Amino acid sequence: MNHQSTDINVSRRQFLKVSVTATGSFSLASFLPGCATFGGKALSEGGDWAANAWLEITSESNIIFTLDRVEMGQGTTTGLTTLLAEELGVEPETVTVIYAPVANDYRNPEYGLQMTGGSNSLSTSWGQIRLAGATAREMLVAAAAEVYEVPVEQCQANDGYVALADHSKKLSYGELAVLAASQSVPSNPRLKPAAEFRFIGKQNKRLDIAGKVNGRTVYGIDTDVEGMVYAVISRSPVIGGKVKQFDASKALASKGIVAVFEVYNGIAVLAEQYWQARKAQQTLEIEWDEGPLAELSSDDMFQSFKQAALADQGKIVRDEGDFDDAVEGAARVFEAEYHTPFLAHATLEPMNCVVEVRDNHAQVWAPTQAPDLARIAVARVTDLSPSDVDVTVTAIGGGFGRRLTQDFIEEAAAVATQAKRPVKLMWSREEDTQHDWYRPATYHKLKATFNDTGGVTGWDHQIVAPNLLDWYIRDAAPAQYPWAPKFMYGMLGSIGLAMQGVAVPKDETAIEGAVSVPYDIANLQVRHTHADIGVPVSFWRSVGHSQNAFYVESFIDELAHETMTDPFLFRQSLLQNQPRQRRVLELAAEQSGWSKSLPKGRFRGISVHKSFKSYAAQVVELSVDNGEINMHRVVCAIDCGIVVNPDIVKAQMESGIIFALTAALYGEISLKNGRVEQSNFDDYKLLRMNETPEIDVYIVDSNESPTGVGEPGVPPLAPAVANAIFAATGKRLRSLPLRLT
Amino acid sequence: MKIAVNGVEQVVEFEPDTPLLWVIRDELKLKGTKFGCGKGLCGACTVHLNGHAIRSCITPVSAVENQNITTIEGLGSDDTPHPLQASWVEFNVPQCGYCQSGQLMSASALLAQNANPTDADIDSAMSGNACRCGTYPRIKAAIHHTADNLKNS
Ligand code: FES
């Protein structure tokens, strides 16, 4: 389709390719060769670049930007479009954004997978997208200079036109598109310095709002295709159970029923209408083989974690000084045990997926954070290989890590294959709560040593937790190593990978945020005791940080109180070598009036935590009445480097704080007889408007590269609340959710 | 049976116990009304029944026969959005957006009955609408702003 193209290595890491499309558009593609090659093969080989262009400028001056991340409400669309628009010199609102189809060229350079998670969209794209925009701008300017027969210095690109400096002539980007594509690609395009920014740091509008206030945004659950039937699945009430036998005679006699059959994890009921499927489902008689977890309860699980902690000292993941020596020479040793429960993601849009399997091809429509992995999931349960699977990513009604796991897509593909017609699989809220892949429950032991003047000399943190990648790798490994034949998928766990001589991705999910404890303590060790009870676990907004911050920031608060030191001053004194942590801590303290007294009955708690390369500190203000915790205010200071869209940073802090408050005050998935005890929002509660405190966000001025904001607001909240509860009541709550009664 | 949705009379064929939500979404193809819990606990499915906010996921279609239903699609139009929709844009309220149709339907029913709501009025009208993305502070600000604008106009 392209009749001419140029490609050039514009930097050591980034290739740009510019071409003219058959319809006369300027088309620019960009990729990172270091990350986009697998098994020694460049993915672009023989590929159609025009289809995968990141930026297209049509002859009508439409600017089309293909976004390789998914929008879950975190503001990625606006953030990344703003970067492009800034360098191109156009209003961000004038850029048309389309979401990338599944294709290797759109892989997240940090993961080698096309996925959105880990709050890294801005940090990985900051240079890349601006460079692409600047390249296009310089080529448009060069084209105009050629037409005007003047040096490029006399031309200015702005608001979709390149004009002569004296404004006597101007041509639109569309008019220049074809000629621009024939210019040589600049090897070192000039990025705008901060002083020239028109939108970065100033853009406050979100670009994805219109359809979200008139109901027109199309989420996964809104997908309809010709000839589609509705499917629901009855899954084992005990985690990991299997169907022994079932009787569907009543269901089959029910109105509107199309079929009832067994799939790998339960019994599928298909009907013309959703409600018909639900009603028939209730009449199914299923006998389950409950499997090895049939007796499991949360209490037993924490007991087994305690035993694991004693039996296995764990792998030392950080070791400074000599903790044993510190114990030997200590005037006092202080220790505490903590634990946190499983948590469900509870995205407001429950899991759902539409799949059509036909003629050796599958088309998937799904709200997923990882379309690459969706292909693997479909391939696993069909005769297809991943390349036979197309994935259309819809708008997503909340992700928070839930949609990195592709189980719902796998189910829908299995059902659609048997049904031989398009299927829309829907999960109820109860199913969504009881069959999630949860934030892991973990158990921690912390120990500190003091010298005789009260100085902290040692810190020992033992983490008892599973590794998330053990669960994730079954999808991720085949996607990262697409040359692996399908029969190897099962073996491509970390052991399989190691046997293949392939570097196993490092799994920091259990230890992140604990291994990086920032406090200046001479003898410091962090240990990880691996314990996996067999309940599926996955990424949950801010992942390991979400709970490790609770442990570290609660325990450091305990140490402050043990030494009769103000918790803010105590932290400050131990952060002398951590300027960015110290700065957010000081800012939050100052803005909350930390040193000033509070009205009677109000108490404060503080915490600080670094995650996803950003630094956040929070001070909460609460009161306790008859054991009831009332939240009044949260002050949050955030340092996320250069800010692209201040209002989105603010919104993400509000969002993270409210999300974390739900977890801190209510969040608990508990098990009894291998079954999840919670089911809907009455027993798995979400924070409501009337319980939401005032939230004040302060952003640190910074020249550092931009870093994540979708998750870093979450970790500091729970410990700040627990610390305030201690200030209010003298009770140290060492497990979540925080309950006084 | 007949129901009137956004001013248009519709004849629908559903078993009478089918929740209104599925009739609106799957038969009338008005997808702006969302499913979140199916139990009246989240508000994602909020529509107006004769001007009052109801949860369509627990309202059998037979209960609204011959009555007037308004969904998010009927709240405003592209040319004349409901004032709350305009404020929602101004305050960058939505994140994932999934709960927002329900939020707007609850908020518009509130303002129709109480042009000058206090914080407490807003809390009590809106606390049945859950937002997993935590947009509550902005929703509250946008409702106040809309009420102030309507007062001054
Ligand atoms: S879906 Fe109706 S209240 Fe939740």
Ligand code: FES
């Ligand atoms: S905006 Fe996502 S649930 Fe409210």
